[in-house]
Amino acid sequence: MVSMLKQTRIHLLLSLNAVAIVIAGIVIAGAIWIPKETTLHVVSERSDDVEATEESQDAELLDPATDYLEEPVHEEVVRAVQKSTGTMRRTSGGSFSMMTLSTDPVPSGELWNETNFTIYQTAEQDICVSGTLANLGDMYWQTSNPGVVEGFYQARTNLGYSNERCRFPKIVGTGTTTITAGTYDGSRRDTIELTIAAVPVAEWKQEILNLVNKERAKAGLASLSWASTCEGAAQTRALEIMSVYSHTRPDGSEWKTACPIPEGGGYAGENLAGGISAVSPPTVVASWMNSPEHRANILNANYTKLAVGFVYDANSQYKTYWSQYFTTY
Numbered sequence: 001m002v003s004m005l006k007q008t009r010i011h012l013l014l015s016l017n018a019v020a021i022v023i024a025g026i027v028i029a030g031a032i033w034i035p036k037e038t039t040l041h042v043v044s045e046r047s048d049d050v051e052a053t054e055e056s057q058d059a060e061l062l063d064p065a066t067d068y069l070e071e072p073v074h075e076e077v078v079r080a081v082q083k084s085t086g087t088m089r090r091t092s093g094g095s096f097s098m099m100t101l102s103t104d105p106v107p108s109g110e111l112w113n114e115t116n117f118t119i120y121q122t123a124e125q126d127i128c129v130s131g132t133l134a135n136l137g138d139m140y141w142q143t144s145n146p147g148v149v150e151g152f153y154q155a156r157t158n159l160g161y162s163n164e165r166c167r168f169p170k171i172v173g174t175g176t177t178t179i180t181a182g183t184y185d186g187s188r189r190d191t192i193e194l195t196i197a198a199v200p201v202a203e204w205k206q207e208i209l210n211l212v213n214k215e216r217a218k219a220g221l222a223s224l225s226w227a228s229t230c231e232g233a234a235q236t237r238a239l240e241i242m243s244v245y246s247h248t249r250p251d252g253s254e255w256k257t258a259c260p261i262p263e264g265g266g267y268a269g270e271n272l273a274g275g276i277s278a279v280s281p282p283t284v285v286a287s288w289m290n291s292p293e294h295r296a297n298i299l300n301a302n303y304t305k306l307a308v309g310f311v312y313d314a315n316s317q318y319k320t321y322w323s324q325y326f327t328t329y
Helices: 002-006 016-028 201-218 228-240 281-289 292-298
Strands: 012-014 040-042 065-068 116-120 139-143 149-154 166-171 175-183 189-197 267-274 305-312 320-327
Touching (some): 139 149, 201 281, 201 292, 201 305, 201 320, 228 267, 228 305, 228 320, 267 281, 267 292, 281 292, 281 320, 292 320
Parallel strands (some): 012 040, 116 189
Antiparallel strands (some): 139 175, 149 166, 267 320
16 A cells, blocks of 8 residues: 555645645555546646736826916815725715625624625725634635636725725726635635726716716805706827827817817816726725815806716726816806
């Protein structure tokens, strides 16, 4: 029997932590027969990680653009808002559930109270285990469907997520995948079904207007209405900054040529944003509000209307692209 074992090659897929246990088992159980034509192969539990750190998709905010035919006479109202450091959560309407950091204790050995949740393909949230858990140490994260979620990056701490409990998913398609996560010490392991949904573009544009009006109300300013005159221009500008991220248009003309100010006069302004700090209406509005120049456009007392443009392209540099077109016409 000893000679039979010497001629045998073991063909098993094992985690690094299990190799020592298997070898010890072979020595102790020498009388167990193992088939021939098998080889030993060790793989890492983290073989589906994309890389150690998050991908770079963060576009710098451009200085906002403004224009008018007559110098405005008004007292500029600028209200600073404290930068949000909490976990960003989807606030728009609809029937989708959202991932929350549960305040209820999870069962022993598990990571989630939930069995499934949905996020949009912009990855407007990181995937997080229960907020009641702490001192988990290093964890592994895996996906069952790499056609939907290809792997994971470290958590987006700039959006308030914790590397200890969260991961930023690399989303490559819509659909459903099972996420498996666990601690390397084996104390906790769990699975949860994740659905990636297409972005509700019209709903998100309206949400931008609603969020802007909330900020204006805090500053004692009148609400903006939807700028239907420049609606097409705002969408055009969101498309254009995919190739030329600038207030100068791809043909070399100024941004304001997309929806010119009427001959009778008026005011117009433009805010742009893109990247991982602009993955949802709350994140992009927070980004603009935390920039004094962009906040000044949002809180400009002269503007009466706003149109919003939005584009998501998973194969582009920054993936998410937003434009705000402020007007009085």
